[in-house]
Amino acid sequence: MKDSTERKIPYRALAELRYEIRRFLNFSAQAARAAGVEPQQHQALLAIKGLPPGREATVGFLAERLQVRPHTALELACRLERKKLVHRSRDNADRRQVLLRLTPRGERLLRNLSESHRAELASAGSKLLRALETGTKSAGDLRGSNTPSGRKHSMRCDRT
Numbered sequence: 001m002k003d004s005t006e007r008k009i010p011y012r013a014l015a016e017l018r019y020e021i022r023r024f025l026n027f028s029a030q031a032a033r034a035a036g037v038e039p040q041q042h043q044a045l046l047a048i049k050g051l052p053p054g055r056e057a058t059v060g061f062l063a064e065r066l067q068v069r070p071h072t073a074l075e076l077a078c079r080l081e082r083k084k085l086v087h088r089s090r091d092n093a094d095r096r097q098v099l100l101r102l103t104p105r106g107e108r109l110l111r112n113l114s115e116s117h118r119a120e121l122a123s124a125g126s127k128l129l130r131a132l133e134t135g136t137k138s139a140g141d142l143r144g145s146n147t148p149s150g151r152k153h154s155m156r157c158d159r160t
Helices: 011-034 039-049 059-066 070-082 104-137
Strands: 086-090 098-102
Touching: 011 039, 011 104, 039 059, 039 070, 039 086, 039 098, 039 104, 059 070, 059 098, 070 086, 070 098, 098 104
Parallel strands: none
Antiparallel strands: 086 098
């Protein structure tokens, strides 16, 4: 018999949310490749262009926004510079900082990709929003719940 305090996990809603996210990310990856860049390069251009007010577009900022290591972000910035999509320069105040800015070519490419992404969101966005609302509706019930082992829920596989 199930414990009456056990919370129901909305597997179907979570699976639908993950599916809709994957569909959009797949669209995004295909659009980026069709435009001549890798998906991570597109994400980098968007992160640089859409940075929060008061923030400088640095390699460290890029690493944080893309959730990669700083050396990976630096290599990504170098590849974007070789494609003439970004310009790298040293910060005058702190020479250790590498500043990034989009070139006119990078601006054009990002504008085109963003227009296609907005069109895709206009058509598929309602499904994504519906899946998000359904998937998060019971999230408040699940916050802080532990797995039977007493650990917080984790999406990572432990290897022994």
